[in-house]
Amino acid sequence: MQIEFSKQEQDFCTQIDEFIVQYWPPEAELLNFRGRTQIATWYMAVVDAGWAVPHWPVEFGGTQWTAVQYYIWQSRCMAANAPSTRTFATEHVGPLLIEHLADAGAPQSEYLPGIQNLSQGWCFGWKEAQWPDLSQHMATTLTEDLDTGQYVLNGEKRAVLGISSAQWMLVGFLPTEHQKEHQKEHQKADIEVDTDLDTEVDTEYDTDTEEYGLCIVDLSAPGVQVRPSSASQSQFGTVVFTNVLLGEQAILPISGRAFIQRMAQQSANSGPQGQVAVEVTLDIQVTAPALQRQLSDIQSYIERQGYIEDEELSRDINELGVDLAVLHALELRVLAQAHSEVKPLSPLILQISADKISAKLGALQIASFGYYALPDFDARLFDNEGPLYPHAHLFEQNAASLVGQGLVELTGAEEFELKDALASSELGLNDTSKENR
Amino acid sequence: MDFSFTEEQTLLQESIERFIQNDYSFDDRQKAVGSEQGYSEQNWQTFAELGWLGVGFSEADGGFGGGAVECMVMMEQFGYGLVIEPMLGTVILAGGAIKHGGSEALKTKYLPGIIDGSAQSALAYAEPQARFNLADVATTATADGDGFVINGHKAVVLNGPSADFVVVSARTSGDQRDQDGITLFVVDTKTAGLSRRDYPTVDAFRASEITFDNVKVGADSVVGEVGQGFAALEHAIDDGILAVGAEAVGCMEKLYKETVEYCKQREQFGQAIGKFQVLQHRMVDMFMEHEQSKSLMFMAGMRIDEGYGPEAQKAISAFKVQIGKSGKFVGQNAVQLHGGMGMTEELSIGHYFKRLTIIETLFGNVDFHLKRFGSL
Structure with a gap:
């Protein structure tokens, strides 16, 4: 060692x-x-x-x-x-397009340079107002215009992250019968790939759920209306599609659910067993250095303000320091085991641990800023009127975003799913049926 | 960067694992606990023959030539088996203090006995008023001719009842809480003026209150330099934290695995309780606490082997905090998921929980090490 x-x-x-x-x-x-x-x-x-x-x-x-x-x-x-x-583009969209270039006759390759040179942002439209969970149908539809041979997209996507910096969007939609048939062909291939991963979620794939399609939308196209959320710091927003015309090359040959599964596996994946997408063996989730940086910034702020004498704050900082030492050790362990013969530690542990620390950092930031945690640090307000004391320094602006970060971690609400997966893969406990939840 | 064990470390791990599996059942352990000594002398001799007592000592001192990682590997397995033999008191603490601070003459005199299993020892460092502060030493050693006279009281000396000699911290100069001015001495427990009151601890180990009443020792019993004993003491205690922390990691592994197995078997409402999501998530939390602790254990072991200093101390304190929190969580939930059976004498679960509870306090609790972590 x-x-x-x-x-x-x-x-x-x-x-x-x-x-x-x-x-x-x-x-x-x-x-x-x-x-x-x-x-x-x-x-x-x-x-x-x-x-x-x-x-x-x-x-x-x-x-x-x-x-x-x-x-x-x-x-x-x-x-x-x-x-x-x-980014969403470099981590998920690019690998998806690369993998399916052959299937699509390569029209999507035109999107790759903008991703590769980091000049174009992408976002993902999945959630809908009338669609709070996966048990209900998606309302965004894509219909075929038989006269023009084009497709027409109508619907609305809520809580889209990264909307303010995106030029392109992947959009989930309810497909027509013809599109469903087309998807099934690709689904079979997806299942064959997923079987190698031996995860419970894949074995249930598409057995009792509605299938959804995935298309690419230019956010500057006619009929697309982008409405940033009033809480603009979180970069959430709503996008409305009214008779947006799309060519066939905009329809991706992968189901929306399969893409979401890919994202989950990709972000959780680190071991050599992962064969989905491209070079994901490199994709070890690293968050400890960033979180450590955030903690150090908050600690500096607290020390400058003279709050470090507060035993509660001091204890919270030290506890987070230990939590981060744990996360750092976990990351190094996963990294070291990625190419060893030892059974690799499940990276899901990294994700759960990092999410908890993020939320704690947000809470610590609120605790340390006191009343000045209350103002909503809207970017436009800051630009127009200047910062609010004591956030007169840029670092505090960064730290202020930790509140949002903590909330985002909570809104992700993935912990239950991740723990279900760990129970199955690491402890050999069967999947819980709905009545046991 | 490499988190894998060497061939020697793997062999050590496997040999102890086999011993625990084949020759160290919970019933055997409980018999040893009930014996006069509180552990099995036969097992102790086996440990010596297999070289385990010399794992942490250099080859020059007659040991195995291993370091912190080897001790960690060994203690993790001991934790899994809930081994009651006094590896901590004799080898890690007393042997460690001599190893880190003692002269060659002192090492030659005392370490071979520890390594071959013929001598038992203990580190007498805690005092009634000191809580977890190693530097809070009221016991005094006053120069007297060629030697010293020791007076004072040492509290909760682990393995004190069996010790043939103790390494004791005493103040030769400075104020009661100064780090400077502390000297370590090796004292034969049969020396006139030394008296013991022995008792079992909650986790079934044995300890003593030891009183020094004008105990005379020679100058050759000083470990290292007069007044400079704190560094060796602190190093030995940090080795002890790594050891008990590794032991706790082993305990947690046993507990979460036993709990998972139990929940797969135990039925309620017509099905195994392990099918309930809320219990599954509880067990996942136990599993995660174990893995998190194990990861920090690796870091702490490697940091010490890299070189003992502030970085290693910080890693050790982080590990101790994590062990304190994780041990409590895993122990409590193992008992809860087992129900009332979890605290019966017949089932091992409660015994593991007791050991984890003691480990949380040993060498400083969560609060103490959080402050130490923050100060480094």
């Missing part, structure tokens, strides 16, 4: 550190909130270095990094508070 990186890995650390200092120096943090130029410069540097999508296949811009190198890259960026290149 040894905790140190190898000589080559240490050299790689140095290379990454030098890159970060050059393109995201500490003073750049001060511009984080307003400094869109600085962020763009950073992204351009990352793209120029060829590191924007390290986990993609080489022919699509990947780097062939080892899992440890990928971990180093992510953790160093997080520690420096550098803007993440791990």
Whole structure:
């Protein structure tokens, strides 16, 4: 057992550190909130270095990094508070398009450059107002216009994350009978791939649920109305589609549910057993450095304000420090086991642990800011009228977002599902039937 | 970066695992607990023959040449088997203090007896007023000719009843809570003026209150330098935290696995209670607490082997906090899910819970180590 990186890995650390200092120096943090130029410069540097999508296949811009190198890259960026290149587009949309290029006759390849060079944002429209859970039907429809051969999208998506920075959207819809037939062909292939993963959720796939389609929508297209939420800091919003016309290439040959399953597996996956999508063996969930950075920021704030003498706050900080030490140890363990013969630790543990810490950080931030946790730090308000004391410094703006972060973690409400999966995969406990829940 | 064990470490782990499985049933353990000594002398000699008592000592000292990770591997298995033999008191604490602070002469005199199983020992460091503060030492050692005279009271000396000698902390200078001025001495328990009151602890181990009343020791009994004993003491205690923490990890593994098996068998309302989601999630939480603790255990072991210093101390305190919280959670839930049976003498569950409860307090509780973690 040894905790140190190898000589080559240490050299790689140095290379990454030098890159970060050059393109995201500490003073750049001060511009984080307003400094869109600085962020763009950073992204351009990352793209120029060829590191924007390290986990993609080489022919699509990947780097062939080892899992440890990928971990180093992510953790160093997080520690420096550098803007993440791990987006919905680079993590989920790109790999999906790459995998299905052959199926779709490659029309979707036109979307890849914008993802690869980090210039275009994507979001995911799934939730609907009248559709609070999966037991009800989706109302967004896609119908065929027999005269033009095009498709017509109508409906509304709520609670869309990342809406303010997206140009494209993946949209779930209720398909026509013809589209369902088309999907079934692809479903069979999905199930065959999923069977290798040996997860309970896959064996139940499409047995008793309505199937949904997935299409790509240009958010600037006629008929698309984007309504950012009033709580704009969370970047949630509503998107309304009124007779939006789509070509056939906009319809993806994968079901919406299969895509959601892929996302769950991809974000949870780290072991060599995962064969879904591209190079996911690199995709070890790394969050401890970012959360550690947030804790350090809050701690600095508390010390500056002189609140550190408060025993409760001090204890909360120390407890979170220990929680983060645990998460860091878990991440390193998962990373080290990714290519060993030891049965890998389930990365679901990482996800549950990280979510809990995120929520605790939000609570700590509220506790430490006192009354100044109350104002809604709307970006426009900040720009127009300046910050509210004591958040006169940019770092506090970042820390203020932890409240939102904590809430987002809670709204995810994935813990139950993750624990169901752990009960089955790690403890050999059968799936609970609905009457036992 | 490598979290896998070496071949030697794997062999050590497997040999102890086999011993626990084949030769250390819960009934056998309970018989040993009920014996006069409170442990099995036969088992102790087996440990010596298998080299386990020398795992943490250098080859020059007659040991196995292992470090913190080897001790961790061993103690985790001991925790799984709820081993009652005094590995902690004799080998990790007393042996550790001599290993870290003692002269070659002192090591040559005392360590071979520990390693070959012929000598039992204990570390007498705690005092009634000190709570968890190692530096709070009211016991005094006054220079007297070529030697020292020790006076004072040491509390809850683990393995005190069986110890042939004790390593005791005493103040040779400074104020009662100064780290400087503490000296460690090796004292034969038959020395005139040393008296003991023995008792069992909640978790069925044995301990003593030891009184030093004008106990005379020679200068050659000093461990290291006069007045500079705190560093060796702190190092030995941190080794002890890693050891009991690893033991707790083993205990937790046993508890969550036993609980899962029990819930698969136990039926209520016409089906196994393990089918209920709320209980499944409780068991998942137990499993997660175990894995989280185990991950920190690895980090703490590796940090100590990298070099003992603030980084290692911080990792140790984080580990102790985690063990305190996780141990309580896993122990309590194992008892709850077993129902009333969980606390019966016949079932091992309650005994594991008692051990975890004691470990939470041993060497400083959660609050103590949270503060230490924050201060490092």
